[in-house]
Amino acid sequence: MTATARRVGARGVDAPGRAAVGARTLRTDRWWLAPAATAAGLLVFVVYATARAFEQAYFFADERYLTPFYSPCVSLGCASAPGSSHFGMFLPDNPLIPYAALSLPFLLGFRLTCYYYRKAYYRSFWLAPAACAVPEPHARQTGETRFPLILQNAHRYFFYFAVLVSLVNTYDALVAFRHPDDGFVVGVGNLVLLANVALLWCYTASCHSCRHVMGGRLTHFSKHPVRYWFWTRISALNTRHMFFAWITLASLILTDLYVTLVARGTIVDLRLIG
Template structure:
């Protein structure tokens, strides 16, 4: 007699149509460590990013370094650091509105709907499933066919906005080579910004949506040699999409932390040229 037949609420592998596994789980190893580590990593980034986005200070250093958490800085509050407002100031200055409110919601949507991040938080937070041979705690499964998970299909549109934001971040990194009074200079902060934006581009273009846009609708690759060449390169990057997803979380935090520490005067940016 199955668990459901005995009157106990069916769940996961106990539900009709799933393999009947009498044991609570078929794992004796520490299967919970990977999903727990994933949940901890994602939570740490969300907490840090949330605090910094609403701190509204220490976002512009040495009159040229703008942290990606505040790019583009389009709030009227950016007037405290006018050099940071590369594209004007038009959003109201309010404690509940991030200075980069024009881009952060779309970047958050891009990350949340990313195919890798879906797998990460489905397994580590939603527990669907947590690991192989571990029962799910959910009695039913509808996939991404109902609200709110059906909104995951908006990922391709978030991708287009992410491309624009990557261009903005690239612009920030380039203009940071010019100091208002000293002219062309190169500091450690410039290298930090460049490495960060390069890795962000790798994460963005290795996206599944980018791969599909480049070659997903082609019937004959032979008739589109340039797009086929680009598709093969993006496909190679796509195999490392998970790596880029985690690395860019780290570089975003490190870049922001560096700019914040320089802006606070905790550390001094080392000039290499100029």
């Protein structure tokens, strides 16, 4: 069968009028390394986070450290770790319901609809496209105009929930400086929680939606000097949005791992003050 015959009625790169190239791609470099590494990194985080969210144990250490995967801890099961629930316990204790079920869906929605993560998993999992000059395997591309990808447009709303969750994580990090028996103390765990919160704020603030909130729809920056000041700072952060997207995945795992190891008694939290 000739190339012309194969292309009759075809779509995409094989549509009539497109150059007939028999090879899958003319690239000779290892173009698949980037999407493969991205897929591996995202899968590691998803598997770890899912396992920890449903383990429902070792989430509160030294009577003050709460892992971000369980914040806010609002399940009745949080009673197993006194002091871990800062906002009350009202969700049923069920192995199929994470203790932080109130926040996890919104955080998942914020990450899934994030502009950078869209590019990451579109290329790595959906192969749309996997890399430059590598054709897509899809005969038809509708973009984000149909279900379920049209839900990506809800990113700006998930952003507001992400801000609320970041505030809750900040509160968790601040109250962790007070031990119920020893009063004000500073341990390595406090530094770990603070570093994680700072990185989460950088990721949230560098979001494209945050940049739009600060300076979107303005036609005269000179008339809005305060918003313009914030917009310039957010724009500078926005250039590193990909970096913060990845580093926060690592910081979340490391923070949770530290709290887990302390809760298990595997390591002892080093007290710096108190």
